[in-house]
Amino acid sequence: MEVLYMSLFCLFVLSSLYFLFYKTKAGARLPPGRTGWPVIGESLEFLSIGWKGHPEKFIFDRMAKYSPTVFRTHLLGERAAVFCGAAGNKFLFSNENKLVQAWWPASVDKIFPSSTQTSSKEEAIKMRKMLPNILKPEALHRYVEIMDHIARRHFADGWDNKKEVVVFPLAKNYTFWLACRLFVSIEDPAQVQKFAEPFNLLASGLISIPIDLPGTPFNKGIKASNFVRKELVAIIKQRKLDLADGKASPTQDILSHMLLATDDSGKSMHELDIADKILGLLIGGHDTASSACAFIVKYLAELPHIYDRVYHEQMGIARSKAAGELLKWEDVQKMKYSWNVACEVMRMAPPLQGAFREALTDFTYNGFSIPKGWKLYWSANSTHKNPEFFAEPMKFEPARFEGSGPAPYTFVPFGGGPRMCPGKEYARLEILVFMHHLVTRFKWEMLIPNETIVVDPMPIPAKGLPVRLFPHRS
Numbered sequence: 014m015e016v017l018y019m020s021l022f023c024l025f026v027l028s029s030l031y032f033l034f035y036k037t038k039a040g041a042r043l044p045p046g047r048t049g050w051p052v053i054g055e056s057l058e059f060l061s062i063g064w065k066g067h068p069e070k071f072i073f074d075r076m077a078k079y080s081p082t083v084f085r086t087h088l089l090g091e092r093a094a095v096f097c098g099a100a101g102n103k104f105l106f107s108n109e110n111k112l113v114q115a116w117w118p119a120s121v122d123k124i125f126p127s128s129t130q131t132s133s134k135e136e137a138i139k140m141r142k143m144l145p146n147i148l149k150p151e152a153l154h155r156y157v158e159i160m161d162h163i164a165r166r167h168f169a170d171g172w173d174n175k176k177e178v179v180v181f182p183l184a185k186n187y188t189f190w191l192a193c194r195l196f197v198s199i200e201d202p203a204q205v206q207k208f209a210e211p212f213n214l215l216a217s218g219l220i221s222i223p224i225d226l227p228g229t230p231f232n233k234g235i236k237a238s239n240f241v242r243k244e245l246v247a248i249i250k251q252r253k254l255d256l257a258d259g260k261a262s263p264t265q266d267i268l269s270h271m272l273l274a275t276d277d278s279g280k281s282m283h284e285l286d287i288a289d290k291i292l293g294l295l296i297g298g299h300d301t302a303s304s305a306c307a308f309i310v311k312y313l314a315e316l317p318h319i320y321d322r323v324y325h326e327q328m329g330i331a332r333s334k335a336a337g338e339l340l341k342w343e344d345v346q347k348m349k350y351s352w353n354v355a356c357e358v359m360r361m362a363p364p365l366q367g368a369f370r371e372a373l374t375d376f377t378y379n380g381f382s383i384p385k386g387w388k389l390y391w392s393a394n395s396t397h398k399n400p401e402f403f404a405e406p407m408k409f410e411p412a413r414f415e416g417s418g419p420a421p422y423t424f425v426p427f428g429g430g431p432r433m434c435p436g437k438e439y440a441r442l443e444i445l446v447f448m449h450h451l452v453t454r455f456k457w458e459m460l461i462p463n464e465t466i467v468v469d470p471m472p473i474p475a476k477g478l479p480v481r482l483f484p485h486r487s
């Protein structure tokens with residue numbers, strides 16, 4: 014046994030020395046940093062600092078120790094470099110498909126077997142061309158009334174006449190219900206619920222250790238993914254018939270848009286591809302936006318002066334409407350202060366901490382060599398919580414977003430460049446509609462002051478954010 018330990022130790026020391034003094038063909042040195050333990054590298058530190066609620070610590074400790082621009086590490090079984098600051102973000106975002114391309118951990122590939130994010134570059138390009146059209150602001154105008162309609166039902170079912178509620182599961186319910194309605198026209202709560210359970214399994218599978226044995230979260234995630242895809246294909250087949258018979262409208266939801274969209278050569282998408290795309294949208298859009306909604310509730314509870322300004326803005330809009338009249342696009346455009354608040358929430362608690370790219374070729378960045386195949390990570394926190402870009406970064410200050418707002422590449426909750434979140438505008442609308450209903454109905458207080466935050470991988474309050482509600486007198 015001792016021999017085995019000694020051999021492992023020597024291997025570790027040798028590999029560390031190799032990386033420390035390794036020079037590439039071009040003579041440039043690898044970025045400074047450490048590769049951590051054999052196989053697992055620094056994954057455990059990376060994840061566990063997030064579980065303790067301070068994912069930025071992993072980044073800032075290493076920026077201070079090694080380099081403020083780029084450092085080396087080893088994450089999820091891969092050699093990786095973390096690009097920091099606005100310049101790092103700019104570099105990765107503007108070199109998409111030139112020096113870098115998107116990369117997702119192997120577990121994602123297994124749960125989305127033919128997913129566009131991972132498998133086929135051609136499919137990904139098709140998807141990227143189509144999504145902005147389907148989700149662009151003009152296309153979303155008419156969705157605002159539907160969002161308002163679902164929000165009213167959601168608040169009536171989940172919040173009204175309750176003394177206390179747990180916010181995070183409610184926020185998930187809201188964003189999922191909306192997505193079911195707007196993507197595939199499923200509105201009945203019982204049917205939404207039927208989807209919600211496999212969806213939660215799927216989402217947990219995506220962030221689990223990829224061991225495919227009966228009963229593991231990963232295995233349950235794969236099964237749930239197959240179930241949801243099968244259900245989606247059945248919905249797609251029925252929709253095709255309904256569209257042909259004139260029973261469904263070409264504009265009723267995102268599914269109809271996808272079925273009728275064609276690529277440059279006039280070809281429409283395969284049913285399974287559409288199912289995968291809808292699945293990707295449901296996953297991409299659901300937990301991120303619900304995390305943002307939950308943190309808005311938290312910060313507004315903690316900061317009454319900010320709550321008051323949001324309340325006045327939203328009441329101004331509510332008073333301008335006739336009784337029962339639904340919110341419209343123009344109403345949402347007036348919610349400027351509320352959006353600044355939502356942005357400040359996403360600066361302080363970015364729903365996605367960052368994302369990976371893969372180096373397509375050997376290249377040099379800031380004098381350091383980045384070998385082909387390395388995984389590259391951009392981190393929202395490296396700018397969001399950096400005093401170089403946001404003065405007093407731990408202070409909640411929505412005024413940062415007034416005027417021309419933060420400098421380019423510093424505020425990146427939705428990423429940037431060609432892979433910037435295509436659901437950004439959709440997310441803005443659903444978050445603002447949520448804020449409208451929330452503040453025009455209630456004030457609230459947190460039942461667990463200073464509730465611990467867990468980042469796994471989205472930030473969530475450890476106990477789901479229970480609050481006591483104080484309805485406004487009507």
Ligand code: HEM
Pocket residue numbers: 115130141148293294295297298299301302305363364365367368369425426427428429431432433434435436437439440
């Ligand atoms: C507050 C809510 C949201 C946040 C913070 C967010 C954040 C992000 C970020 C940071 C990325 C880029 C990752 C990268 O650089 O690789 C991304 C990609 C993506 N988002 Fe969102 N997102 C949100 C809501 C949504 C919604 C509502 C949808 C769907 C309607 C959506 C669909 C997607 C898709 C499909 C991608 C992948 C794009 C690609 O790979 O090219 N997201 N999101």
